Amino acid sequence: xxxxxxxxxxxxxxxxxxxxxxxxxxxxxxxxxxxxxxxxxxxxxxxxxxxxxxxxxxxxxxxxxxxxxxxxxxxxxxxxxxxxxxxxxxxxxxxxxxxxxxxxxxxxxxxxxxxxxxxxxxxxxxxxxxxxxxxxxxxxxxxxxxxxxxxxxxxxxxxxxxxxxxxxxxxxxxxxxxxxxxxxxxxxxxxxxxxxxxxxxxxx
Amino acid sequence: xxxxxxxxxxxxxxxxxxxxxxxxxxxxxxxxxxxxxxxxxxxxxxxxxxxxxxxxxxxxxxxxxxxxxxxxxxxxxxxxxxxxxxxxxxxxxxxxxxxxxxxxxxxxxxxxxxxxxxxxxxxxxxxxxxxxxxxxxxxxxxxxxxxxxxxxxxxxxxxxxxxxxxxxxxxxxxxxxxxxxxxxxxxxxxxxxxxxxxxxxxxx
DNA sequence: TTAGGAAACACTAACCGTTAGTGCTACGGT
DNA sequence: ACCGTAGCACTAACGGTTAGTGTTTCCTAA
Numbered sequence: 001x002x003x004x005x006x007x008x009x010x011x012x013x014x015x016x017x018x019x020x021x022x023x024x025x026x027x028x029x030x031x032x033x034x035x036x037x038x039x040x041x042x043x044x045x046x047x048x049x050x051x052x053x054x055x056x057x058x059x060x061x062x063x064x065x066x067x068x069x070x071x072x073x074x075x076x077x078x079x080x081x082x083x084x085x086x087x088x089x090x091x092x093x094x095x096x097x098x099x100x101x102x103x104x105x106x107x108x109x110x111x112x113x114x115x116x117x118x119x120x121x122x123x124x125x126x127x128x129x130x131x132x133x134x135x136x137x138x139x140x141x142x143x144x145x146x147x148x149x150x151x152x153x154x155x156x157x158x159x160x161x162x163x164x165x166x167x168x169x170x171x172x173x174x175x176x177x178x179x180x181x182x183x184x185x186x187x188x189x190x191x192x193x194x195x196x197x198x199x200x201x202x203x204x
Numbered sequence: 205x206x207x208x209x210x211x212x213x214x215x216x217x218x219x220x221x222x223x224x225x226x227x228x229x230x231x232x233x234x235x236x237x238x239x240x241x242x243x244x245x246x247x248x249x250x251x252x253x254x255x256x257x258x259x260x261x262x263x264x265x266x267x268x269x270x271x272x273x274x275x276x277x278x279x280x281x282x283x284x285x286x287x288x289x290x291x292x293x294x295x296x297x298x299x300x301x302x303x304x305x306x307x308x309x310x311x312x313x314x315x316x317x318x319x320x321x322x323x324x325x326x327x328x329x330x331x332x333x334x335x336x337x338x339x340x341x342x343x344x345x346x347x348x349x350x351x352x353x354x355x356x357x358x359x360x361x362x363x364x365x366x367x368x369x370x371x372x373x374x375x376x377x378x379x380x381x382x383x384x385x386x387x388x389x390x391x392x393x394x395x396x397x398x399x400x401x402x403x404x405x406x407x408x
Numbered sequence: 409t410t411a412g413g414a415a416a417c418a419c420t421a422a423c424c425g426t427t428a429g430t431g432c433t434a435c436g437g438t
Numbered sequence: 439a440c441c442g443t444a445g446c447a448c449t450a451a452c453g454g455t456t457a458g459t460g461t462t463t464c465c466t467a468a
Contacts, residue, residue, distance in 0.1 A: 008434085011445080128328060149382060153365075156367075157389075181390070189385060242454095250417075251417065
């Protein structure tokens with residue numbers, strides 16, 4: 001458990017980065033399907049097995065940096081201001097994520113993803129994992145006493161919002177419409193006879 | 205465009221059915237991953253290429269009969285009683301679909317699906333396609349004047365409901381909770397100043 | 409009835425993602 | 439300085455999938 005920032009780890013990280021950069025460059029140059037793992041390995045000057053030592057699959061090469069997506073969603077819930085209602089906090093984070101994907105630099109990548117079925121499937125799997133993590137974070141919040149099903153449902157709705165907004169022509173407008181619906185869905189989970197604490201503190 | 209029920213089509217259908225039956229049997233006997241396409245082809249006494257002439261992928265062998273899922277969802281919208289509100293109609297259909305999956309006969313199959321990542325990914329892809337089809341059906345209904353985003357959103361929510369209910373310990377109770385949320389989300393799409401025709405006719 | 413043509417199917421051989429097995433090398437902890 | 443191990447290479451293979459090619463079968467139109 002030593003925190004050594006040794007040459008070893010630096011080299012490993014460098015190799016990983018080199019592979020990821022090479023892969024992304026080749027994918028964008030020639031198209032995802034037209035580039036084989038063997039091409040990537042050769043161009044990055046590593047063995048095929050080394051590629052798979054760093055990345056679980058070919059698709060993972062594309063989503064290299066989006067590993068923190070899951071943590072960001074969960075932290076938007078666990079790390080929000082005390083008393084701040086859930087949905088606005090979620091929305092703020094998702095808005096940031098959508099903007100991040102819509103950045104000019106990331107656009108060709110997302111175009112490639114939208115054109116490649118294998119990458120879309122992979123992204124859906126990621127989203128499902130993210131939804132599960134988000135549901136766990138929501139369920140763990142003592143301020144939000146909801147059933148497991150309700151937590152899982154609102155988590156799904158939230159990642160749906162991300163996905164739908166990213167595909168929309170006008171992401172900001174889409175987020176408005178979608179979160180009006182998400183907010184209503186969440187409000188409907190409050191049992192009659194319970195305090196509406198989560199809602200009451202609202203109004204920013 | 206002849207509707208001939210010729211020998212040819214019967215033979216084709218028979219071959220297809222034989223392949224699907226053989227595959228499902230082998231999968232359940234030995235496990236999905238332990239059975240190769242070559243095994244299925246040999247056992248069904250056809251060539252490997254013939255298998256792929258009938259099914260687009262190995263996973264498609266498992267979901268052979270669920271092709272009509274998409275049509276059922278869309279028809280639940282387009283074919284509902286005039287004046288019947290959208291959400292109850294959707295719920296009725298989804299409830300039926302969930303029950304269909306929970307039938308004793310289908311249980312081992314779903315156990316296999318839940319245990320196999322490749323099958324789960326495939327099913328997610330299917331669900332996304334179904335959501336798109338459902339969104340199109342909702343958008344095409346003149347009684348429901350909603351934006352494209354709202355239609356796509358509620359369609360996603362509906363297939364989420366199916367997915368979540370199927371995984372829940374008590375599907376019926378889960379459907380209650382989830383559809384309370386879906387109903388609220390849909391109600392939130394009504395613009396202030398518009399008639400609430402869709403809601404007003406409700407009550408049964 | 410028959411000729412034409414297309415669809416279904418078979419077979420071979422390969423491509424591609426992925427993994428197992430094996431071993432070498434270089435670095436870090438002691 | 440030494441040893442353990444992590445990183446990496448290499449070969450070979452497995453399993454899903456497809457291309458190319460040829461053959462049989464059977465619908466259809468003359």
